[in-house]
Amino acid sequence: MRRRAVLAALGTSLATPALAQTLLERLTGTVGAGTFVEMATISDNFEITSSNLLLARSQHPQIRAFAEHMVQAHTQSSSELKAIPEAVTRLSTALDERHGDMLEALRRAEDVDRLNRLYVQMQVQAHEEAVELYETYARSGGVPSLQAFAQKYAPEISRHLAMARALQAPG
Numbered sequence: 001m002r003r004r005a006v007l008a009a010l011g012t013s014l015a016t017p018a019l020a021q022t023l024l025e026r027l028t029g030t031v032g033a034g035t036f037v038e039m040a041t042i043s044d045n046f047e048i049t050s051s052n053l054l055l056a057r058s059q060h061p062q063i064r065a066f067a068e069h070m071v072q073a074h075t076q077s078s079s080e081l082k083a084i085p086e087a088v089t090r091l092s093t094a095l096d097e098r099h100g101d102m103l104e105a106l107r108r109a110e111d112v113d114r115l116n117r118l119y120v121q122m123q124v125q126a127h128e129e130a131v132e133l134y135e136t137y138a139r140s141g142g143v144p145s146l147q148a149f150a151q152k153y154a155p156e157i158s159r160h161l162a163m164a165r166a167l168q169a170p171g
Contacts, residue, residue: 031136033143036150037081037090043130044078045092046099047071047123053106054119063116066163070123073160077153086143102126120167127161 031039051067051074058064081087095103102122109115134154141147 030140031133033086033141033146034090036133036137036141036146037087038092039133040081040130040150041078041092042096042099043126043133044074044081045095046102046126047074048078049095049103050106050119050122050126053103054115058112058116058119060112060116063120063167066123066167067119069163070160073156077156081149084145084149086145087149099126120164123164124161124168127157127164130157131161 047070051070054067055064055071058067082091106115106118106122109118131154134150134157138147138150138154141150
């Protein structure tokens with residue numbers, strides 16, 4: 001059964017080499033330098049843009065404080081990543097379709113309470129993915145400067161995840 005699922009995933013993702021590479025990396029538990037830089041850039045761009053969307057509409061003090069921190073922290077990490085020579089040619093200039101759809105859902109939120117809930121939910125999901133990405137590259141990255149970057153930021157992203165989860169807590 002597992003073999004069939006893997007083959008089905010391979011069959012649907014072989015349409016483009018990048019998707020096949022990402023799937024192969026996931027299956028082997030590794031992340032290549034290009035994938036790391038692209039995904040880290042998309043993650044930072046999503047964090048900054050989604051947080052700015054939230055800040056434009058929400059007045060919830062704890063969620064606003066978190067969003068302001070996300071803009072500052074991810075702007076800083078993005079700037080540091082852009083300064084690494086091995087990352088420059090691999091930077092993503094746009095969000096992927098999934099993150100674009102997530103932003104569109106935030107833009108379409110009818111009321112501020114829904115916006116707050118969606119934002120926090122998306123922050124938890126995005127930071128879970130980022131923690132996995134950074135920790136994986138920190139352990140097994142093939143480019144020393146990028147690996148050092150991942151090692152530096154993995155603990156901070158873990159703290160962001162804890163902060164986002166705390167916003168989900170009833171209270």
